[in-house]
Amino acid sequence: MLVRIVRMTFQTDKVADFHTIFRQSQPVIRSFPxxxxxxxxxxxxxxxxxxxxxxxxxxxxxxAYRQSDFFRETWSKTKALFSDKPLAFSLHPVTIT
Structure with a gap:
């Protein structure tokens, strides 16, 4: 399994716009293989x-998700709302025995 975290800072007057984008995008993202x-x-x-x-x-x-048209379109709309550069990273769970 891979865990992906993306940290984004939004312009004050753009938060509601982001909420709309995420509300519409979340079920589509969840349905990606x-x-x-x-x-x-x-x-x-x-x-x-x-x-x-x-x-x-x-x-x-x-x-595969990041290369999809859906991601490119959604990310383009989302990054226009940022007030600072986003931070993204991927992690693997670790089990220590």
Whole structure:
């Protein structure tokens, strides 16, 4: 499994626009092959900072999603709302025995 986190900071007057985009996009993202989970989180100290947390079967499934027309269109609309550069990273769960 692969965990993807994308941290985004929005312009004050664009948060509602982002909410609309995410509300419409979330079910579509969840239906992509290999997507196991996707949710939206808000920073406790700064309400303009949101993170998406998604779980994917593997890196290939995430990459297929990122290469889709849906992702390109949605990301284009979303990044126009940013007030700062986004931060994205992928992680693998680790079990320590």
């Amino acid at each position: 290999g997507c196991l989970h996707v949710e939206l989180l808000q920073d406790t100290a700064n309400p303009l900072i949101y993170s998406t947390l998604s779980h994917w079967e593997n890196a290939a499934a995430l990459e």
